[in-house]
Amino acid sequence: MTWFLAIHSQAQDLGIENKLTLSFGPSILARQDLIFSPNIHNDFSFLNFGLGYTREAKLYQTVRLNYAGFNPMVIDPYEFTEYGEFETAYPHSFNLVDLDYSLGKKVLVTEKSALTIGGMFSTNIQAMNYVYGRFSNFGYFATLGLGAFVQDKFTINEKSHLTATLQLPFVSWLSRSPYLVNDDEFIENIFSHSGFKTFMAYLGDGQLATWNKLQTFDLEAKYSYTLSERWDLSAAYAFEFIHASQPRNLLSFRNALNLSATLKF
Amino acid sequence: MRPTGKTIALAVLSVFLFGCEKAFIEPPATNPEAIFENLWTTYNEEYAPFEERQIDWQAVYTTYRPMVNSSTTDAELFDVLSEMLGTFDDGHVSLTAPGREIYYSNKIRRELIDDELFSIPVIKTYLESGYKVGDEDSYIYGKIKNDNLAYIYFDYVGDNFFKLNDFLNEFPDVYGYIIDLRHNQGGDFTYCFSEIGRLTDQTRFVFKSKTKNGKGPDDFDDWYDWSIHPKGSYVNKPIIVLTDRYTISAGERSVMAFATLPNVTTTGDTTNGAHGTMIGRELANGWFYSLVPQKVLLSDGKSYEGIGLAPEIYSKNTMTGIDAGIDQTLEKAIEALK
Numbered sequence: 001m002t003w004f005l006a007i008h009s010q011a012q013d014l015g016i017e018n019k020l021t022l023s024f025g026p027s028i029l030a031r032q033d034l035i036f037s038p039n040i041h042n043d044f045s046f047l048n049f050g051l052g053y054t055r056e057a058k059l060y061q062t063v064r065l066n067y068a069g070f071n072p073m074v075i076d077p078y079e080f081t082e083y084g085e086f087e088t089a090y091p092h093s094f095n096l097v098d099l100d101y102s103l104g105k106k107v108l109v110t111e112k113s114a115l116t117i118g119g120m121f122s123t124n125i126q127a128m129n130y131v132y133g134r135f136s137n138f139g140y141f142a143t144l145g146l147g148a149f150v151q152d153k154f155t156i157n158e159k160s161h162l163t164a165t166l167q168l169p170f171v172s173w174l175s176r177s178p179y180l181v182n183d184d185e186f187i188e189n190i191f192s193h194s195g196f197k198t199f200m201a202y203l204g205d206g207q208l209a210t211w212n213k214l215q216t217f218d219l220e221a222k223y224s225y226t227l228s229e230r231w232d233l234s235a236a237y238a239f240e241f242i243h244a245s246q247p248r249n250l251l252s253f254r255n256a257l258n259l260s261a262t263l264k265f
Numbered sequence: 266m267r268p269t270g271k272t273i274a275l276a277v278l279s280v281f282l283f284g285c286e287k288a289f290i291e292p293p294a295t296n297p298e299a300i301f302e303n304l305w306t307t308y309n310e311e312y313a314p315f316e317e318r319q320i321d322w323q324a325v326y327t328t329y330r331p332m333v334n335s336s337t338t339d340a341e342l343f344d345v346l347s348e349m350l351g352t353f354d355d356g357h358v359s360l361t362a363p364g365r366e367i368y369y370s371n372k373i374r375r376e377l378i379d380d381e382l383f384s385i386p387v388i389k390t391y392l393e394s395g396y397k398v399g400d401e402d403s404y405i406y407g408k409i410k411n412d413n414l415a416y417i418y419f420d421y422v423g424d425n426f427f428k429l430n431d432f433l434n435e436f437p438d439v440y441g442y443i444i445d446l447r448h449n450q451g452g453d454f455t456y457c458f459s460e461i462g463r464l465t466d467q468t469r470f471v472f473k474s475k476t477k478n479g480k481g482p483d484d485f486d487d488w489y490d491w492s493i494h495p496k497g498s499y500v501n502k503p504i505i506v507l508t509d510r511y512t513i514s515a516g517e518r519s520v521m522a523f524a525t526l527p528n529v530t531t532t533g534d535t536t537n538g539a540h541g542t543m544i545g546r547e548l549a550n551g552w553f554y555s556l557v558p559q560k561v562l563l564s565d566g567k568s569y570e571g572i573g574l575a576p577e578i579y580s581k582n583t584m585t586g587i588d589a590g591i592d593q594t595l596e597k598a599i600e601a602l603k
Contacts, residue, residue: 032289037547038303039292075551078363083377089361089553132545132553133361180311180558181544183476184489191455193424247478251289 016057023050023236023260029070029094034248035177036130036139041072041092048256060104060116060151068254070094082134089133096254098240099123100167100218102149116151122169124216124242130181139177140202141242141250143214145169159226167218174214175206179247207246215243224262232262293549297337300548301330304346307546310480312556314541317570318353325352339550343368350554354571356513356539361553371537373510379534382582383448383509385418387592391599392416399425406432408439414602416595418445422452422515426460433463433500441503441602443595444523447533451514454522461522462496464504469493469525470564472518474541477558485560493522504529505598508576513537520574521563530601531576533594538573 027048032040047069054062073091080087104118121144128139147169154162178186189201207213222236240254293303305326315322329349333342343360347368350358358370369375385402396407403425406417415436419425436442458471470492475485506523508531517536523529541559548554562568578601580594 030289032292034290038290039547039549040289073551074547074549075363078551080361080363081366084366089363089551130545132547132555134359134367134553135543135545135555137545178476179478180476182542183478183486183559184474184491185486187453187455187542188489190453191459193456193459249290253288 016055018265019052019054019056019232019262020265021050021052021054021234021260021262023052023066023234023258024048025256025258027068027070027238027254027256029068029072029252029254031072031094031250031252033128033139033141033250033252035179035181035250036128036137037074039074041070041074041094043070043072043091043094045070048258050258050260058105060102060106060118062100062102064098064100066098068096068256070096080133087134090131092131093129095127097123097125098218099125102167104149104151112155114153116153118149120147120149120167120169121145122147122167122172122218137181139181140175141177141244142175142203142206143169143172143209143216144203145172145216147171161224161226163220163222163224165218165220165222169214169216170210172209172214172216173203173206174209174244174246175203176244176247176250209244209246213244213246215241217241222258230264232264234258234260234262236260295549296335297333297342298335300342300550300552301333301346303548304554305330305349308556311477311544311546311558312353313477313485313558313560314355314568314570315482317560317568318355319571320352325349343552346554355557356537357541357543357555357557359555363551371539373537374513379510379581381584382587383511384587384592387587387590388416388418388445388595390590391592391595397428397431399428404428406435408436409443409599412599412603413439414441414443414599415439416443416445418447419449419516419519421450422454422457422519424456426456429460430463430497437500439502441505443505443507443598443602445507445595446512446516446520446523447507447509447594448511449513449516449519450511451516454515454518457515457519457522458491458493459496461493463498463500464523464526465493465495466499466501467495471522471525472540472561472563474559474561476542488562491518493525501528503602505601506531507594507598508533508536508574509581509594510534510537510573512574513539514543517574518561524574525564530578531574532578532580532598532601533576534579534581535573535575538569538571540568540570 028044030042050066052064071091078089100122102120104116106114106116108115124143126141130137149167151165190198219239222234224232224234236258238256242252244250293299332345350370353370356371360368392407393410398405403420417432473488473490475488478486540561541557543555546554580597582593586593
């Protein structure tokens, strides 16, 4: 606590603001990945959590980690039998993790707004277990992207702010499951029987992708209310768009309503 | 009137929330004819071993398509699709639907032909007490009673193959080993390939495979060679690998690997003959099916898809024998190793 107060006091003296944000809220996924299915997979989930750290000084820096889990299925789970024994067909399982780092600078400050622009590095890792009744197939999608971000912060009144942020990777290292779920290279990648080595091998099989092969962006509109000198409460609408054309078409829309609490120090 | 920022924001939000569905590629419809077309087309574009299984898929369409119309019921559709998939007789092909028994294309798996000729309780009677058993009999290993021989059974190909090393360590002084891959359900053959290293003193080419990478009949990745490599202290003793009609998929690829070793003799019945990797697919009505997007050629350059791997020494248990507690194939292996 003493350490925290010391940091807080020193930061205020230097005009530096640090923020730690914890968020959660419902999200909706609509996703069609032709590697696995011609169907559109929709799901609504409360498994959507985020943790962020922002430092505002001469430069603006933020690191955000977000997890979302979805369990879509074309129809409701159902029972079937295998040699007379009852089995259940369960939904697919999608685990989506985003880790973004942004570094920028305020370029236009007026009485009512502040415009910040800069560069960003984004990591998007998606692990999917497609369940087909009696068995399942593993699928993955991962991007490591470099791009730009733009953020505009509007002051509504002394206690309320509206912040709009656009993150736009221009070039990415893109790794996806092969054309038909698995192939010899995919099988070779699991040969180590080590989760980390397999993950690195999947990443290694990726390719550099610009906007001709991968289109993705994140958009967020956040309303913040200053509760006290230390705390802000926020409600944000977040939208993620992913379209990849290779090796087969993937289109994914994710909408989320994130409620968050921010500790300022 | 100029649009305000608020109007623009609402318009953009509406597009995101309500306009997304239109951006997707139109998914297949749920009516019986569309379901049939989607399933047939997917096999046409993604199934690899048509030639090996001597299937004229276009002729199959001509036969079965007229059996489905807009008023076909779910039960009728399931029957038609099942019968159509039955033409493959492929151990990897199946159809799953709500409230129904899984349809296996392979007649042996579907009708459980000779399934009872393999009995784990009978096998256990051949082992000295203190034998090791994995969860749900994922592996069983121990010493054969009254003989200086060691036996190991693998139910599938997965992390249970890590036990191969323990098995070899535990029985270093036996005359020979029996590796039982009868009724092996398959899995991930890389576990066998990574754990077999102590049984080979040199790199040995096992098989090559190639996977579909497009919709055309000739759209495949390049051939990929799979070999086994020496790893750990070499064990050079006579080995008998047991197989039967239920040895399938990764179980068969494991048999291919063992069969490259000069000190191995395969004994039992021909394997199932379903070698390529298997993937799942789903229909618009929520039914699931599976197919094979891969061709496999053994080290002799031939495909045994739909044929199976014939043992060097043929042996098949009888029901009379099993009922009497006798595993004739296991006994033949024991006799051969004595």
